[in-house]
Each structure stands twice: as structure tokens, then as C-alpha cells.
Amino acid sequence: MDTLIQARIKEWLSDDYDTQTREEIQRLIDSGNEKELVDRFYTELDFGTGGLRGIIGTGTNRINKYIVAQVTQGLASYILKQGADAAKKGVAIAYDSRYKSPEFALEAALVLAGNGIKVYLCSELRPTPFLSFCVRELGTISGIVITASHNPKEYNGYKVYWDDGGQVVPPHDKNIITEVKKVTSIKQVRKISREDAEKKKLLVMLGPDMDEKYLSQAEKLCINPSVISKVTDSLKIVFTPIHGTGVTLIPPLLKRLGFKNVHVVEQQKTPDPAFSTVASPNPEETAAMELALKDAKKINADLVIATDPDADRIGMAVKDDSGSFVLLNGNQTGSLLMYYVLSQLKAKNALPANGVVIKTIVTTELQRAIADAYGIECVDVLTGFKYIAEKIREYERQGTPEKPVKQFLYGGEESYGYLADTFVRDKDAVSTAALLAEIAAFALSKQTTVYGLLQDIYRQFGMYKEYLKSLTFKGKEGMETITKIMASLRSQPPRALANIKVNYISDYNNGTTIEPAKAQIIGTLDLPSSNVLAFSLQDNTRITIRPSGTEPKIKIYIGVQAQLDDKEPAKVEKQLVEKIEKLESDFLKIVDSIVKS
Numbered sequence: 001m002d003t004l005i006q007a008r009i010k011e012w013l014s015d016d017y018d019t020q021t022r023e024e025i026q027r028l029i030d031s032g033n034e035k036e037l038v039d040r041f042y043t044e045l046d047f048g049t050g051g052l053r054g055i056i057g058t059g060t061n062r063i064n065k066y067i068v069a070q071v072t073q074g075l076a077s078y079i080l081k082q083g084a085d086a087a088k089k090g091v092a093i094a095y096d097s098r099y100k101s102p103e104f105a106l107e108a109a110l111v112l113a114g115n116g117i118k119v120y121l122c123s124e125l126r127p128t129p130f131l132s133f134c135v136r137e138l139g140t141i142s143g144i145v146i147t148a149s150h151n152p153k154e155y156n157g158y159k160v161y162w163d164d165g166g167q168v169v170p171p172h173d174k175n176i177i178t179e180v181k182k183v184t185s186i187k188q189v190r191k192i193s194r195e196d197a198e199k200k201k202l203l204v205m206l207g208p209d210m211d212e213k214y215l216s217q218a219e220k221l222c223i224n225p226s227v228i229s230k231v232t233d234s235l236k237i238v239f240t241p242i243h244g245t246g247v248t249l250i251p252p253l254l255k256r257l258g259f260k261n262v263h264v265v266e267q268q269k270t271p272d273p274a275f276s277t278v279a280s281p282n283p284e285e286t287a288a289m290e291l292a293l294k295d296a297k298k299i300n301a302d303l304v305i306a307t308d309p310d311a312d313r314i315g316m317a318v319k320d321d322s323g324s325f326v327l328l329n330g331n332q333t334g335s336l337l338m339y340y341v342l343s344q345l346k347a348k349n350a351l352p353a354n355g356v357v358i359k360t361i362v363t364t365e366l367q368r369a370i371a372d373a374y375g376i377e378c379v380d381v382l383t384g385f386k387y388i389a390e391k392i393r394e395y396e397r398q399g400t401p402e403k404p405v406k407q408f409l410y411g412g413e414e415s416y417g418y419l420a421d422t423f424v425r426d427k428d429a430v431s432t433a434a435l436l437a438e439i440a441a442f443a444l445s446k447q448t449t450v451y452g453l454l455q456d457i458y459r460q461f462g463m464y465k466e467y468l469k470s471l472t473f474k475g476k477e478g479m480e481t482i483t484k485i486m487a488s489l490r491s492q493p494p495r496a497l498a499n500i501k502v503n504y505i506s507d508y509n510n511g512t513t514i515e516p517a518k519a520q521i522i523g524t525l526d527l528p529s530s531n532v533l534a535f536s537l538q539d540n541t542r543i544t545i546r547p548s549g550t551e552p553k554i555k556i557y558i559g560v561q562a563q564l565d566d567k568e569p570a571k572v573e574k575q576l577v578e579k580i581e582k583l584e585s586d587f588l589k590i591v592d593s594i595v596k597s
Contacts, residue, residue: 001034008041008060016186017066024058047071047180049173050384050550053148053157056100063156065100065107066186071158072108072144073189074180076115078172079141081179086141089163090118092206094131095146096310097244097271098156101125104146106194108158113197114190123205125271127245127311129428132165133214134206136423139163147310150282153275165425166389170528211249217423218253218431222438223344228258231444236301237437240265240292242281243272244309249430259437263299265292275309283308283315284416286327293317293325303440303450307429313416314429316436318450331364331466332454334412337432338367339457340439341410341420342374351376356395356406358388360413361508361532362544362557366457366464367412373461376409382508382530383546385417389425414466414557455569462563465576469556469584470548471591478552481595485554488594489533489545498582501538508532541579543587554591558583 009029013022028037040059045052045067052071054063079086091112095101102125109119120138122131128145135143143161151157160168160176168176183189197203222228237254239262241247247269254262267277268291275281278288283306286293296304296317304317304325316333317325328336338357345351355376359367360383371378381387388411395404412418417427420435436450443450458464473481493505493516504522505514508530513523532546544557560576560583 001038002042005038005041009037011185012041012058012060021058021064021066047074047158047177049177050167051157051159053151053155053550055154056098056156063100063104063158065103068104068107068146068158069111069189069191070183070186071180072111073115073183075142075144075160075176076112076117076190077182078176078179079112079117080115082141087115087117089139089141090120092120092122092131092134092138092140092143093146094122094126094128094134094143096128096148097125097273098146098148098309099153099273100156101146101273104156104158105144107191108144108146109203110194110197111189111191113200113202114192116202118202118204119197120204120206122210123207124248125245126248127307127428127430128159129312129424129426129430130210130214130245130249132161132424132426132428133217134210135161135163136165136425137210137213145310149310150280150284150308150313152280153273161426164389164393166393167384167386167426169386169390211252214430215249215253215256217421218249218434219256221421221431221435222257223341223348224438224442225258227445228438228441231441232258232260234261235259235437235441235444236261236263236299236303237440238263238265238292238296238299238301238304239433240268240289240304240306241271241311242278242283242288242306242308243268243270243275244281244307244311245271246307246311246429246433247271250305250307250311250433253430253434254437257434257437259441263295263301265295267291281309283313284330289315289317289327296325302444303437305433305436307433308416311429312427314418314432314436315416316450318440320451326451328454329466330412330414330416331366331464333416333436334359334414334418335364335366335370335457335464336439336450336454337412337418337420337435338410339370339453340435340442342370342376344442345409346374352407352409354406355409357409358391358411360384360387361527361534362546362555363412363414364464364466365540365542365559365561366461369461369464370457377406380527382527382532383413384549385411385413385419385427388413388419392422392425414468458569459564462561463569463572463576464559464561465573465580466560467558467580467584469558469588470553471556472551472553474552482547482552482554485591485594486531486533486545486547488597489590493533494535494587494590497535497537497541497543498579498586500541500583503536503538506532506534506536508534541583543583556584556587556591558587
């Protein structure tokens with residue numbers, strides 16, 4: 001066994017660690033389970049720009065209270081460098097329904113208190129967007145959420161927010177990482193007891209009054225209250241929190257807005273760290289919505305909504321023209337939300353001249369077409385909701401928080417994250433659930449369905465279809481392969497794909513737009529550097545390729561479109577699917593030849 005691994009194991013067997021931890025390691029040693037010991041101690045769980053995520057367990061390559069304590073000490077050190085008021089402003093902390101979440105949240109709170117930093121800790125599990133709201137409402141310097149989002153039950157995680165309520169972005173993210181890396185031993189952690197923290201008034205528990213503040217803000221998002229009251233007796237909604245935090249705020253919010261028939265899936269309404277009724281608590285997957293769809297068929301529901309464990313992402317299902325339930329993807333849901341917000345504000349003469357919508361570079365171009373039709377600017381940002389929050393902050397800094405230079409109306413990403421106001425600065429499944437329910441009410445009041453509204457959007461702006469292909473390349477060799485693919489596509493880009501000419505290539509790494517036929521730069525991109533390539537084809541097809549930031553994968557996004565005119569929608573959709581298949585096949589051949597070269 002490697003000497004570094006042995007040294008780490010020896011340290012974790014010292015009296016600095018509790019009996020349970022030491023006994024767990026000793027059992028692995030006694031049973032001769034070297035493979036497991038190596039896996040737990042060969043590296044340190046990486047605290048990156050997105051925070052920390054890992055399997056729960058003992059060791060440096062696992063998430064546990066000691067790793068949480070060390071990471072929090074690094075965050076505390078950074079906060080204390082922000083000036084005298086930073087510690088007084090404090091940190092808000094929330095946690096989800098996962099194993100060890102309450103314990104990790106309290107551990108972080110007591111380390112912050114040990115550094116003289118005030119802490120506002122949620123007394124019960126709460127959604128991630130609620131934490132974002134608390135940071136803004138309480139005026140804290142930072143925030144922490146203990147969650148692993150929709151990862152399997154074995155995982156937990158730690159996400160850091162800054163004073164605007166958004167996830168940390170440059171320079172804070174890198175600076176926090178620097179401080180975290182300085183904490184190499186549990187001996188460096190300053191921590192006090194809960195009793196001492198409360199005595200020193202450094203630990204404040206958040207209760208129902210903060211829920212009330214969030215709900216009253218979320219309530220204001222309602223654009224057409226009269227529409228809800230008109231159809232509330234007949235509109236039926238099925239909601240599942242998939243054993244997570246959504247149950248704490250979504251049913252109360254829907255009730256306040258006047259939705260009478262909200263059916264919460266009985267088997268999934270209780271927070272459960274084992275997510276015992278699903279293989280994966282991911283609202284993107286049909287399997288996770290199986291019980292909700294079963295209930296929906298039983299009561300003949302109009303809308304089915306599902307949230308992931310920390311209730312920042314939301315999935316939906318609606319009835320199609322044949323009465324069967326279909327799941328809408330993130331691009332479809334986001335386009336419906338944007339269309340509803342813009343069209344209803346326009347109808348009320350309330351569309352601001354300086355309005356803006358924000359989407360990520362891999363989100364459907366249908367949203368740009370909708371925004372253009374309403375004279376609203378559509379701004380692209382890099383993948384990750386934190387960049388949407390960063391843009392909102394940028395507009396406020398250029399103006400004031402009360403009068404930003406551009407007024408944010410909607411933001412979203414294809415990976416099921418949406419936001420329609422600025423009182424939260426992360427994707428918010430709670431307020432989005434209310435907006436989706438309102439859209440369902442609006443559709444019913446017009447004698448149509450949510451699916452019918454989506455078809456209307458396609459008729460008006462064209463049918464857009466997107467597809468995501470992920471290729472996995474594991475280990476050190478895999479990383480080298482991913483680097484090779486990106487380098488080759490840059491140096492020898494395809495001139496055509498599926499016999500369609502490539503008009504230009506956007507290289508987000510160096511911020512340039514290139515015309516491959518002439519190999520010359522024809523424009524620049526106003527975005528931070530990122531390892532992403534986008535191929536724009538002659539027929540408005542767009543293919544984007546990027547390495548995943550969290551997994552050993554390379555992701556290929558294909559977006560195609562066609563005008564419906566008088567054509568049958570099903571026929572156009574079939575043609576678009578066939579086109580995607582050809583483009584995918586062609587692009588994968590190129591990637592395969594690079595891998596084998």
C-alpha cells in the first residue's frame with residue numbers, strides 16, 4: 001500500500017477522530033479489505049467550483065463530518081478576510097432529506113460559530129432555492145446547502161453561495177478553494193459546542209416566519225390570479241417531491257394561490273434518505289414519475305409535477321391530444337414558461353422596454369425566437385445556473401438593485417432549472433411549480449391543454465427538437481481522449497455534417513467565431529473562456545460539444561428546427577428526429593476516427 005495512503009489511515013486512527021470512525025477503519029484493516037481502504041484514502045474528495053459531492057463514509061475520499069468541518073474552516077477563513085462586518089453578517093445554512101444532511105449542516109454551523117461567524121440554520125429540511133432566498137433576505141455574506149441534488153442515495157454534497165444568493169462565481173470560487181486547500185488536518189478546525197454557539201448568540205434557528213417571507217414573495221409571481229379562481233374547482237394537479245424537500249413549500253404555496261385540487265403522491269410525500277420508491281430521484285426520468293403518473297391517470301389530472309430532493313429542478317407531464325400523459329423535457333418546459341411570462345406581460349401592457357431573458361448556450365434556440373417576437377433581448381451564458389445569477393447581479397451593478405440596466409424576466413437551462421424572478425438567485429422548483437400550475441389553469445380557461453399551448457408555440461415560432469448524447473471516457477486515459485477530441489475538432493473542424501454546410505464555429509475557449517471554409521475569424525464572443533465548441537450549420541442546426549465538468553464524459557448537444565406552415569406536426573417531428581439521427585451518426589464517426597487515430 002502507498003505510504004501516503006498509510007499515513008492518512010494512521011491519522012484517521014488517532015484520537016482526533018471519534019470511536020465509530022476509528023472502529024470502522026479498524027474493521028477494514030482486520031478484514032484485510034485493502035481495496036476498500038485504498039479507495040477511501042488514495043485521494044482527497046475534491047472541493048471544486050461547484051462545491052463538494054461524494055459518497056457518504058469514512059475516509060478522505062468520502063463525505064463525512066470531518067471533511068465537512070475542514071471545508072467549512074476554509075470557507076470561514078475566506079469570510080474572515082472579507083472585513084470586520086463579514087462575520088456579523090453571517091452564513092445561512094439549509095439541508096435536504098439525504099442521509100447525514102442534518103448532521104453535516106450542524107457540523108458546518110458549529111465550525112463557523114467557532115470562528116466567530118454568526119449562523120442562521122434551518123430548523124428542518126428546506127429546498128435549495130429557499131437557502132438562496134434566506135441569504136438575500138437576511139443579508140448574509142454566504143450560504144451553504146447540504147445536498148447532492150438528484151444523485152443516488154449513497155451520495156451527499158456541499159454547495160456554497162455568496163451574498164447575492166447565487167452560487168459562488170469568480171473570484172470567490174477559486175479563492176475559497178485556495179483557503180480550503182490550506183486546511184490539511186482536522187487539528188486546524190476551530191469548532192465550538194452547540195450550547196456555546198447558542199450562548200454566544202452565534203447560532204440562530206430559522207423557523208416558520210422565514211417560510212412565510214418566502215411564500216409571500218413567491219405568491220407575487222402569479223400573473224393571472226383571476227384565471228386560477230375561474231378554473232380551480234375543475235383543475236387537477238398531481239405533485240411528487242420524490243421523498244425530498246419540495247413537500248415543505250410547494251403544497252402550501254399552491255394552496256395560497258387558490259389551487260384546490262392538489263394531490264400529493266402518498267408513497268413519496270415523506271422525506272426519505274433511501275428514496276425507497278425510485279431507483280433514482282431524478283424528475284427527468286419517467287421511472288421517477290411512475291407513481292405520480294399512476295395517480296394522475298386515476299384522478300384524470302391536468303398536470304403532473306415532480307421535484308428532485310433539494311427542489312431546485314422540476315419535471316412535468318401533461319396529456320397529449322390522445323389523452324395519454326407525456327413528459328416534457330427541459331427545453332419544452334422552459335419555452336412554455338418563457339412564452340407564458342412574456343405573452344401575459346405583453347397582454348397586460350407590462351412588458352418592460354429593457355426586459356431581458358437569459359439562457360445557457362446549450363438551451364434551445366426556440367427561446368430566442370420567442371424573445372425576439374416580443375422585442376425582448378435573449379442573452380446566452382455558459383452552462384450552469386450560477387452564470388444566470390451572475391448576469392442578474394451584473395445588470396444590478398450597472399444600474400441599481402431597484403433599477404437594473406436590464407430587467408430580468410426569465411432564466412433557464414435545458415437541465416430542468418428555471419427562474420422567473422430575482423428574489424431567488426438559483427433555479428427554483430418551488431416558484432416554478434406555481435407558475436406551471438398557473439399555465440395549466442390558463443390553458444383550461446382557454447378550453448385547451450398545456451400540450452395544446454406547446455403546439456401553438458410550435459405553430460407560431462417553428463418546431464425545435466433537441467438531443468443530448470453523452471460519451472464516457474473513464475480514468476486518466478479517458479481524460480486524455482477527451483482532450484484529444486476537443487483539440488482535433490479545433491484544428492481540423494468538419495466543413496459539413498450530414499451533407500449540411502458548417503457556416504461558422506464558435507470556440508468559447510478563445511472567444512472567437514470562425515468561418516471554416518476560409519479558416520478566418522469573423523467575430524468574437526462576450527463570455528468567459530470555457531472548453532466548448534459550437535457548430536452552426538447552414539439550415540440553423542446547431543451542434544455543441546463540451547466536456548462535462550462533473551463526470552468523465554463528453555457531451556454532444558444537437559438542436560434542429562423546421563417551420564410547420566400547414567404541415568402535420570407529427571410528420572415534421574419525424575423528419576426532425578431522422579435529421580438528428582443522421583447528424584449524430586456523422587458526428588460520432590468523426591469523433592470515433594479521432595479516438596482511433
